[in-house]
Amino acid sequence: MEAAKRVRYKLILMDIMMPDVDGIEATRQIRKNESLSGFHVPIAAVTAQALDGDKDRCIAVGMDDYISKPFSIDQLKDLISKWIASDASNQDQPTGASISESSLQNNAINSTESPVNLEQLKIRCPQGLDELVKVFIDSVADDIAELEKAVIAKDTKETTFRAHSLKGSCATFCAGSMQALCVRIEAAAKDERWSEVEFSFETLKIASRRTQSFLQKANL
CATH class of the missing domain: 3.40.50.2300 (Response regulator)
Incomplete structure (x- = not known):
């Protein structure tokens, strides 16, 4: 340490x-x-x-x-x-508000894992999945907007609540990448580790866009 x-x-x-x-x-x-x-x-x-x-x-x-x-x-x-x-020539590291886009992408985009376990999702929701996807995408956009307000305000209670709520939605929809980031945000917010909250939230936004794109292109 x-x-x-x-x-x-x-x-x-x-x-x-x-x-x-x-x-x-x-x-x-x-x-x-x-x-x-x-x-x-x-x-x-x-x-x-x-x-x-x-x-x-x-x-x-x-x-x-x-x-x-x-x-x-x-x-x-x-x-x-x-x-x-x-x-190796790039020695700059992300700090504070200057977190680089490439660093965030290492967290959210360069993973070989699918953002959604589609097979499990189809088992869980065998009917009406198209409509459920639309509802999920819309609700996630609203949830992230509310979470962002809480993060900017450094509101521990609201950030924890919003991250926990979104975590549940992502778990239901088998969106593992987003769920893991929500777990991290919730835990960091409880300890008021705000630099980590901000870093993970920016990564969450990228993961959300990746998840949305994946679902829109998926053969449901």
């Missing part, structure tokens, strides 16, 4: 089962420090085994990704390349 204060790492692989301070608490401390500096370093959880709820717990405290042992070299390479830009 002390090293993270001094050095702006491009990525931290966080062992969840460290002997002195576990990875969850270490991440909380790093994110707390970042709320003062405005800097956001990607943190990927490394766990000994995949357990139910582990990924959600890691994302909730501010981690950006998750990998469980045993993992292959290719899986590790994919994780690292996902978060570290290939252009």
